[in-house]
Amino acid sequence: NSFKMQRRTKHDTGDVGLATTMASSELPMSSSYLKDKPAVHRRRIQRGRPASSSLVDRSIRCCATVLIVVSLLSMALLLHIQGSFKARHDSKIFQAVNASTRLEAFEESIMEEARDLGQRLDAEWESLRDKFYLDKFNHEGDDDGESFPQEEQHRGNALASDEATAAMLEQPSSWVDGEKKLKKSLNKLVELQTQGKLLNATIVTRWLGDDIPHFFGEVEGMDEAAWMEEVNKRYAKMYDVDEWERQYPEKAAKQKQNANKYQFATGKEKPWLTKEYQVDSNNKDQKGEILEVTRFMSPLEMAGDDAVVILEPTFGKHRHEVDAIFAMAEGYDLSIYLAVIEPLKAAGFTGDIVLSVSAIPKLKTGVEKYLRAQENVVAYTIDWTCYTGDGAVATGTNEGGRMCGMESMYGIPGDDEDGKPNDVTDPREPRPVATSRYELYWAWSLHYDPHNWIMLIDSRDAYFQLNPFSNVPRETSHDVDDGLLYFFGENAQETSIGKSSFNKRWLSSAYGRDNVKDLLDKPVVCSGSTMGEQVAIESYLRAMVGEFDATKCKLKGCDQGFHNYLYYSKKLEHSFGIREVVLFEQGKGIINNLGALRSKSLKEWGIYDKDSQNAVLNWDKTISPVAHQFDRDKELRN
Numbered sequence: 001n002s003f004k005m006q007r008r009t010k011h012d013t014g015d016v017g018l019a020t021t022m023a024s025s026e027l028p029m030s031s032s033y034l035k036d037k038p039a040v041h042r043r044r045i046q047r048g049r050p051a052s053s054s055l056v057d058r059s060i061r062c063c064a065t066v067l068i069v070v071s072l073l074s075m076a077l078l079l080h081i082q083g084s085f086k087a088r089h090d091s092k093i094f095q096a097v098n099a100s101t102r103l104e105a106f107e108e109s110i111m112e113e114a115r116d117l118g119q120r121l122d123a124e125w126e127s128l129r130d131k132f133y134l135d136k137f138n139h140e141g142d143d144d145g146e147s148f149p150q151e152e153q154h155r156g157n158a159l160a161s162d163e164a165t166a167a168m169l170e171q172p173s174s175w176v177d178g179e180k181k182l183k184k185s186l187n188k189l190v191e192l193q194t195q196g197k198l199l200n201a202t203i204v205t206r207w208l209g210d211d212i213p214h215f216f217g218e219v220e221g222m223d224e225a226a227w228m229e230e231v232n233k234r235y236a237k238m239y240d241v242d243e244w245e246r247q248y249p250e251k252a253a254k255q256k257q258n259a260n261k262y263q264f265a266t267g268k269e270k271p272w273l274t275k276e277y278q279v280d281s282n283n284k285d286q287k288g289e290i291l292e293v294t295r296f297m298s299p300l301e302m303a304g305d306d307a308v309v310i311l312e313p314t315f316g317k318h319r320h321e322v323d324a325i326f327a328m329a330e331g332y333d334l335s336i337y338l339a340v341i342e343p344l345k346a347a348g349f350t351g352d353i354v355l356s357v358s359a360i361p362k363l364k365t366g367v368e369k370y371l372r373a374q375e376n377v378v379a380y381t382i383d384w385t386c387y388t389g390d391g392a393v394a395t396g397t398n399e400g401g402r403m404c405g406m407e408s409m410y411g412i413p414g415d416d417e418d419g420k421p422n423d424v425t426d427p428r429e430p431r432p433v434a435t436s437r438y439e440l441y442w443a444w445s446l447h448y449d450p451h452n453w454i455m456l457i458d459s460r461d462a463y464f465q466l467n468p469f470s471n472v473p474r475e476t477s478h479d480v481d482d483g484l485l486y487f488f489g490e491n492a493q494e495t496s497i498g499k500s501s502f503n504k505r506w507l508s509s510a511y512g513r514d515n516v517k518d519l520l521d522k523p524v525v526c527s528g529s530t531m532g533e534q535v536a537i538e539s540y541l542r543a544m545v546g547e548f549d550a551t552k553c554k555l556k557g558c559d560q561g562f563h564n565y566l567y568y569s570k571k572l573e574h575s576f577g578i579r580e581v582v583l584f585e586q587g588k589g590i591i592n593n594l595g596a597l598r599s600k601s602l603k604e605w606g607i608y609d610k611d612s613q614n615a616v617l618n619w620d621k622t623i624s625p626v627a628h629q630f631d632r633d634k635e636l637r638n
Helices: 039-046 053-139 161-169 174-194 224-238 241-247 249-266 299-303 334-346 367-372 433-445 501-511 513-519 534-551 558-568
Strands: 009-011 014-016 324-328 352-357 377-381 383-387 403-407 410-413 421-424 453-457 462-464 483-489 525-533 578-584 591-593 626-628
Touching: 299 410, 299 433, 299 534, 324 433, 334 352, 334 367, 334 462, 352 367, 352 433, 367 377, 403 433, 433 534, 433 558, 453 534, 483 534, 483 591, 501 513, 501 534, 501 558, 513 558, 525 534, 525 558, 525 591, 525 626, 534 558, 534 578
Parallel strands: 324 352, 324 453, 352 377, 483 578, 591 626
Antiparallel strands: 009 014, 383 403, 410 421, 453 525, 462 626, 483 525
């Protein structure tokens, strides 16, 4: 303790020994303590610091100064690094924007060149076509043995299209003359309707003779019932196959031959050989003007005049009288098929499930056995010939990303006794499988009756919660030759064509920026979820194949562009087979497209009721029959 109580202090004048204890009465600042101390010591003590504290103070001040300097240097270095990084980042952004601008300019120049080339090709095609018809006018006769006129004005290198048309219409023909008379008569009706007269007049759409009015009211004092009875008699005679065959035996034989080819491919007769005709008095716009009906070209026509569909199911059989669901389902494991088929069975769906699957040897474990065990599954295995980006033949479709052609889709009947057709090479250029599927769907749709319902759906991300066909309207009349077509939109608040870089690109690539700029603020219509009556679906599928033929857009996803363009351009309106196109907003129809709702979970949106119903809901809190794109939600995906 005495050692701890002692301290030795070094003074400027030498060492002084000092022994104190806690009991000492000499306090450090007392006069008795300071009286014998050197002056310098007294000054230090009186200032309240021990003599040795000067070295400590200098050390502390030095360390503090060093720390401040180091801190300032560090801050300066960090600012320098941050500025350098920002400069490089801004430079990269500028380079990226500049590159994007150059790329857009390059794409625009390519598109412009393509459009110019297309116009030149169209002009060349028209020239060649007119020359072909000119040659026919000058050297051949028609089917009835009547010679074409040889007047000098029909000679030359080519005829303009309107001149060729005029030349054709000048040929003697009761059918052509009759149709011209019909048109002239109906033009009179248009004039009357512009005056507010006969706005609901019933019309005929075929020339039935000079002795019968072409619309009710054309002759004063007409009896409507008697006129309609006579019209129906003449239509019946026109569509009487036996009568037609007696009048035109050669043409009838040729058409019957074509019908036999059709029946071989589809298993049913050509509709126009058996269908009863119905007078259509509703084919007018709001002004009462007669509207032209568009019939889209059949995908089969590019394969040749005598071509037929020869594609057959690998297993399963179509039932023409039931509803059907069509889907591409290649390359998936068993869990995907279970997730599609088992919920449909639980919901009470008993119609056909038609699937395109991988080649049998490439099917995943258990898939073939499971699918064959389902009574209502019809499975096709498509022979794809696919190519890499440099044109080399590739193995597999690469999840639909590669350009592929379809083999064994079409054929031409051979000369063999069995009449088995020979394969025709795919008449279309290689294209993404996502685009080719509409051609497959079209061939499949031919197996169903006109007013049965068909759904086209993505198989991987669709979950069926109810039977989707339970409450669709059903047409009971066999005389109605058109049907409903249902489209389903994405969420309009979360996305639009302009907001979605993908949708914008697909449309621009197919149709050009100038042609789609007015569509950028429109809601996205999903091409992976469509349904309708067979007669309407078949016409829609013709149109989808036709859009590829017209645009040659080969991006994976261009089918979505085709789908939206067909809707917003109104090309599907007044088309043969489609009575009405109905677009359901997201969450308000049979199919609920969920893909755009990614800013928060479906539970937060209030449309996933996990607790009471364990179901995805429409906005009115009813269960969505089909939850499409459900895997975009993390909770549902897991």
